[in-house]
Amino acid sequence: xxxxxxxxxxxxxxxxxxxxxxxxxxxxxxxxxxxxxxxxxxxxxxxxxxxxxxxxxxxxxxxxxxxxxxxxxxxxxxxxxxxxxxxxxxxxxxxxxxxxxxxxxxxxxxxxxxxxxxxxxxxxxxxxxxxxxxxxxxxxxxxxxxxxxxxxxxxxxxxxxxxxxxxxxxxxxxxxxxxxxxxxxxxxxxxxxxxxxxxxxxxxxxxxxxxxxxxxxxxxxxxxxxxxxxxxxxxxxxxxxxxxxxxxxxxxxxxxxxxxxxxxxxxxxxxxxxxxxxxxxxxxxxxxxxxxxxxxxxxxxxxxxxxxxxxxxxxxxxxxxxxxxxxxxxxxxxxxxxxxxxxxxxxxxxxxxxxxxxxxxxxxxxxxxxxxxxxxxxxxxxxxxxx
Numbered sequence: 442x443x444x445x446x447x448x449x450x451x452x453x454x455x456x457x458x459x460x461x462x463x464x465x466x467x468x469x470x471x472x473x474x475x476x477x478x479x480x481x482x483x484x485x486x487x488x489x490x491x492x493x494x495x496x497x498x499x500x501x502x503x504x505x506x507x508x509x510x511x512x513x514x515x516x517x518x519x520x521x522x523x524x525x526x527x528x529x530x531x532x533x534x535x536x537x538x539x540x541x542x543x544x545x546x547x548x549x550x551x552x553x554x555x556x557x558x559x560x561x562x563x564x565x566x567x568x569x570x571x572x573x574x575x576x577x578x579x580x581x582x583x584x585x586x587x588x589x590x591x592x593x594x595x596x597x598x599x600x601x602x603x604x605x606x607x608x609x610x611x612x613x614x615x616x617x618x619x620x621x622x623x624x625x626x627x628x629x630x631x632x633x634x635x636x637x638x639x640x641x642x643x644x645x646x647x648x649x650x651x652x653x654x655x656x657x658x659x660x661x662x663x664x665x666x667x668x669x670x671x672x673x674x675x676x677x678x679x680x681x682x683x684x685x686x687x688x689x690x691x692x693x694x695x696x697x698x699x700x701x702x703x704x705x706x707x708x709x710x711x712x713x714x715x716x717x718x719x720x721x722x723x724x725x726x727x728x729x730x731x732x733x734x735x736x737x738x739x740x741x742x743x744x745x746x747x748x749x750x751x752x753x754x755x756x757x758x759x760x761x762x763x764x765x766x767x768x769x770x771x772x773x774x775x776x777x778x779x780x781x782x783x784x785x786x787x788x789x790x791x792x793x794x795x796x797x798x799x800x801x802x803x804x805x806x807x808x809x810x811x812x813x814x815x816x817x818x819x820x821x822x823x824x825x826x827x828x
Contacts, residue, residue: 482525482534486517493523506539506705513538513710514793518719521712530714533722537709542669545702546689551594551618553685556587558601573602573609577625584616584623591618596675596685598628615675617687626673626687633658642677651676655690656697668694668706713795716820720795724815728801729784734759736787737780746779747772760803777802778814778826785816785824792818797827 484490491505494516500506507513521534528534560572565586566579574580584597595618603612615628634641637654647654655674663672670692678686691700698704713722737747738756747755750769754762761777762770772780781800789798797817803809815827 482521482528482532482536484524484534485537486520486539490520490524493520500703504703506541506703508541510540510708510710511793513540513708514721517710517712517721521714521719528714530717532714534712534714534719535709536712537707539705540708542693542704542706543671543691543700545704546671546700548673548687548689549594550596550685550687551592553596553598554588555598556600558583558599562587563602571604573604575604580614580616580625581623591623593618593621594687596687598675598685617673617675619673624673626675627659627662629658629674629676642679642683644679651688652690652697652699655688655699659690659692659697666692666697668692671700672697721793722795722797724797724799726799726801727788728811729759729803731759733784733788737784746783747776751776758805760805760809762806763804764806772804777804781814782816782824782826 486505488505492502494501497516498508500508501512501516507516517536517538521536525532525534558574562583563572563574565583566574574583580599580601584591584599588595588597597616598613599616600611600613602609613628613630615626616623617626618624631641633654637650637657639647643651643654658674659666659672672690672692674688674690676686676688677683689700690697691704692698693704693706711722712719714720735756738752738754744752748769751762751772754770755772761772761780762768763772763777765771766773781802785798785800792798797815799813799815801811801813803811816824817827819825
């Protein structure tokens with residue numbers, strides 16, 4: 442509707458102005474300016490965009506990614522200010538950028554050792570009664586004892602007896618000294634080799650498919666992986682002789698990929714221009730926990746919301762009672778909002794500028810339901826409800 446009004450105004454000027462074309466051009470300029478203020482920018486940062494930044498870590502302007510979301514929130518407003526100086530307050534920008542998922546990880550094997558535990562080895566972690574390990578920490582404790590001066594990147598292929606679910610089994614597994622600590626890493630088993638048509642090692646003919654093999658092994662054996670998780674995989678490799686190698690493999694949310702260079706993911710954030718500054722504009726979902734209801738219920742030093750009775754009831758049942766107005770346990774909507782604003786200040790005292798919080802809370806009015814309210818700090822530093 443606003444656009445139509447401006448265009449009609451421009452047409453009217455054609456017939457009424459003394460210098461019609463000059464006035465029409467002026468009016469159309471106003472249309473463009475007004476439209477620019479109200480139009481969302483949707484952009485994917487290019488290499489040239491990253492290069493607009495000065496005095497930033499070198500990888501931003503050479504590899505074209507941000508290491509963290511916080512880093513993107515810090516620097517993208519500068520890019521927007523330089524690219525879109527004509528946009529006015531209230532403008533929105535949806536910006537897609539590269540964020541590091543995990544850095545390139547260099548893996549080497551300084552020393553490779555195969556070791557099979559003997560009876561006295563189990564005495565290092567046990568009481569001498571049982572010739573086995575029985576916790577995930579036992580093997581690490583033993584390796585620290587066995588190899589006190591192990592160099593960084595030492596690999597031990599360790600065979601030992603392990604007590605599990607009422608019986609003792611013999612296990613072969615790999616342990617790798619990384620950043621001064623022994624870590625249990627994935628050992629490619631004879632069954633793994635057989636599953637991809639190999640006998641007991643890989644060679645140069647497998648180089649292009651090693652990533653596929655590792656993805657298969659880890660997908661079948663590692664459960665509950667989250668985006669950004671890294672596993673180290675130990676495998677045998679033939680090149681004039683057999684040697685042991687270790688590869689870093691990262692999970693991108695869909696599959697496992699060899700991490701031998703920086704890996705990034707595509708992320709989109711919304712920014713909004715307010716008071717001539719660009720700030721991130723996103724909402725964080727937060728569900729109140731029992732401990733949160735306890736905090737609200739026990740907040741009784743000069744309380745600014747509720748009553749002693751309804752706060753006590755809230756702490757007891759972890760929900761705001763709203764069934765019967767006039768009941769001492771009853772919370773009005775105004776009281777609930779005051780309580781949630783106080784809680785937001787307690788829980789999120791220093792939010793990033795532009796961040797909103799959607800507080801999901803429970804009320805009881807014959808049955809328990811979950812409601813939500815979005816809050817944000819205003820320019821005075823006070824939380825308020827966002828419509």
